[in-house]
Amino acid sequence: MSAVRLTAVVCTRDRPGLLARALESLVGQTVPPAEILVVDNAPGSGATLTLVAERFPSVRYLVEPVPGLDFARNHALESAAYEVLAFLDDDAVAAPGWAEALRRVFEDDPGVAVCTGRIEPLGVDTPGQRLFEANGGFSRGAERIRLPDDAGRPLHGRRAPLIAWAISVGCGCSYAVRRDAARALGGFDEALDLGPALPGGGDHDLLWRALRAGHAVVYEPSALAWHEHRREVAAACDQIVGHQRAVLAFLGKHLVSGSGGMRPALAGYTGWRLAKPGVRLMRRAIGQDPLPARVLLRMWWNCWLGLVTYPRARRLARARRERYAA
Template sequence: MSDALRLSVVVVSAGRPRALDRCLTAVSQMRTTRAEVIVVADSDGMAVARQHDYGARLTLLAQEGANISAARNIGIAAAAGEIVAFIDDDAVPEPDWAEAMLAGFENPAIAAATGPVIGRNGISLQWGRMAVDVQGQDRWLPAGDQIRPDEVPKLHGTNMAFRREILSRTGGFDTGFAFFLDETDLALRLGSAGFATAYLPGAVVHHGFAASARRTEDRVPLDLFDIGASSALFLRKHAPDSLAAGLARLEADQRTRLLRLARRRKLTAQDMRKLMESLRAGIADGGARQGSVSIVAPCRRSFQPLRDAMPPAMGFTNGWWFSAHHLRLQAEKRIADGQPTTVILLAPTPRKHRVEFTQGGWWEQRGGLFGPSDRAGARIQPWRYRARVAAEVARIFREMPIAF
């Protein structure tokens, strides 16, 4: 192995085997030979990972309880790469994600990095360049705006990476944060130790917000205990003088959120009451909870790259919506042959566009010929078919090689 940096990608998964399978398919299409993949999962996730086409190349580790920080630490301990990256099981990386992450760490001053997270429509930015303060309050950073003295760069949990040696020296994730604010706690610890974090625009992840034990598929909360517990611990740890004010703000913010959902008829009054009770129970628990950060031991296993050779250039096809069945069958065959593929389907309407990485393993964009893809564009746009396809190809693929 050369002196080139190597990436250990850690995927933590619980209760979402179907999402994990899709995530691993996307990860297997990354354009790199310098990445290994470590899956820390429950029994259902382990079964799916073993059966995956690249299952023999995965490092599979069992979760030890419902604690995302502990699971991430298990992944760090097994990471043989110089850089350790994290992506959620309900997210997928764009093909150049791994190499974009590694390129960012060519700067020896960088200890951690994060990148853009695309939302459910597959086009709009869900999270971008942001800052967060010691009270856990985050804000977007417009172009040219700088981090304030009381802030650090915000790390997006589904799209972040670290130098393993830094984690070995400063410790991994605090297991007091079973869910929520775990990455923000680590970002503040790294910042206070003087380590630099980079925002890498080319390291793009698409995040689906899949259903979990804490929320429904349409992001309606089912339980707020962990949010309350982690918030209380976080404020005690990083802003003890603002603990009461911070917890009051948390309750007010969550109540506003629930009222908004109730107005949309997503919650009943009884639902709201139970959720606020779970939040307060969590706050009480977090008020006494002790954090725990352990130094990460050196890895004793060999690096196991997911791929020995680059995948083929991205295949591309397009057509009208009535050809969808044929084009999807064609995409399915290409995927079976090991050919990454993107399908663009247009309809003669002004419908907005959506992009998704399908369960079958190909990227698919759907929308109207006259509708916007970028939501900042005009609601109705005058396009001819060929020009529209060319414009979308240029937007999607950027610098990635494609095969027509």
């Protein structure tokens, strides 16, 4: 079997300080990636270009003019030189063995199309960071998971449908794809991850489509990265609420587009996600939920808003693409 080669990718926008730290962690990998790409997404200045040119001359710098994370991810899919792309958020730091741990998954298991890594907090020094962790954070534990094989195991103490597993193990902060498989699936959905309008969902969506197409998905805990959570409570709450809105937009997309025989499970799980903030409000009333009641109410509203927002997001993404193509 020939060795699989890996391109590490950081998509970024006007955060050169954070980007420098992320790139230092990639340049310092125990087994360096075959290629490192920076995709500068709709930059407002030349600061990122200057940083890469002056401090990281071995890194390839690309510009994606259309605002939206999945536009940047798809640019990387089309531009990467090697078989596997490993995406690291610009506010994350990769452990020295991160890239090699991800690369080995694809080399050892040709059926894998997507692999996510373990994410732990870079720090829990502020109220916002502690609240984000108390709400669940990004960590998925130390046990390796291969889907769909392991979907029969309990998830959070109970049996769960495959769609729940897809959301649980999928996080774009540390996320690798087999290039040809991702391209064959149509790449990342550019109607997701549009910024404040819809701040997420593209990672879950590609992972779910990979599973539906018969590919395997792996959560590999030895591929460790650390994420810097929002420092302020308000910013942490915004991120938590925004993620819930994005998850429901992703679920709404697939409820409408259809998931074959999995539609009943998808509908049931979507109903649970819509009801969950209400359950959490009741728990909050007896002091058993970390989020303030006003945030849970906002989350509840945003879940319903997310469920119906995907058609509008598609129109917005199309308009952005057409505007920048003109």
